[in-house]
Amino acid sequence: MRVPSLRKSLLLWVLIPLLGLLALATAGAFYVADKSATDAFDNALLDPIQALSQHIQINNGKPQITLTPESLRSLFTDAYDSVYYQVALPDGKYALGNLGLPAPPRLGEKAQFYYASLNGRDIRVAAMALHLDGSDDVVIVQIAETLIKRDRNLYETLLIMITPALVITLAAVLLVSYGISRGLVPLLKLQDEIQARSLNDLRPVPLLHVPVEVRPVVLALNNLLANLAAAIEGQQRFLANAAHQLRTPLAGLQTQVELALRMDMPNDVYEIFVRLLDATQRATHLANQLLTLAKAEPGARALTQMQSVNLANLTEPLIGLALVQAQAKRIDLGFELSATQLVGDSLLLTELITNLIDNAIRYTRENGYITVRCYQLPAGAVLEVEDNGIGIPEALRARVLERFYRVDGSPGNGCGLGLSIVDEIAKLHGASLDITTPEQGRGTRMIVRFGKI
């Protein structure tokens, strides 16, 4: 199917009629110019007829010219064209001069002009019936000339007419294309505005600079965006509620299982309860991760509380909380925290940091090391969590951000949501998440850059 182009149809609808009119105007002007030139040349042919008429007599019923051959020749000399003449009686008899000039279509005392040909050359002929002075005698005088100067004049007129027409055509094409491009600028701006949006940005497109003609389209789009935002928000609210509702019974279940585990029971029942506790903890972790994800998603933007946060102050206690988990694997959990200021939601940032540290501990072998860093750069803040653990293959670094994705054979019982949460929270703060390999070539270094770094 052909894709309609506004630019093309505007160009066609404006330029083709414009150029058609221009061609018509040029043709009209050319016709007028050519006609007046032909009239002028024709009139000039009458002068030698007048001059000749003074020197014609009828002797014994035959016409005679009383001019010397030199005078006759000078009468019919022209700078460009060959000139012919013929004098004869009205019945064509006793013709003098260049015999063979075609007779005029009609005859009268008014001069007749017509095209004819003589000896294979095109000529213009002027013919008239002349009353000789002082007698009743009538002679037919014809003067003809070749078309050299007329053709030349025609050619020059054509050139004079066509040159400006071509210039105007070119200017019209350029101006119209430029005008159309200018006219389409607001559409391109609109395209940029929509293209520059992230998936999270469902705000209505501002109508301020949108041309009137495109407004209905943008209004319809805004309507769609609003519906979409409402649908996403509804979905998120449901997810948050479901996760929240799940947590209470799960907490109850966990308490009961923990209580049961303290009681005396046969070994095989004990095993079952241990597995039950593990499953309950997994389910609780999943519910917590889902709840966090729901809070971090774009639809929850309105609920975030952005304020000035010192990343170092926020991170230090979280490292304290992770120490037990790290010590259990004899991992050296260190930190290099310098005062780092940024604007963010501290609850969400807490989730981000916790998930990164949690991953580092989970995916680092015993006796490994982890370093948590934060520092300020002129353009923004940086948070790094580095470990010398099992690392993430480069080809999977984009995939681990997907929800529920875990690298095959990953240890532990994670649910694959941690890095999605980190990524969402980073996006919500306008930050970027980079997964790199530490300088010594082993493990993982997660870098979150806030601001325009």
Ligand SMILES: Nc1ncnc2c1ncn2[C@@H]1O[C@H](COP(=O)(O)OP(=O)(O)OP(=O)(O)O)[C@@H](O)[C@H]1O
């Ligand atoms: N520091 C890390 N070192 C090595 N692999 C990692 C690291 N962090 C994440 N991964 C890999 O990326 C996968 C996804 O991580 P993510 O945190 O999203 O999920 P999870 O840890 O499996 O589950 P959850 O965090 O939701 O409990 C992990 O399964 C693991 O394979």
Ligand SMILES: [Mg+2]
């Ligand atoms: Mg994780």
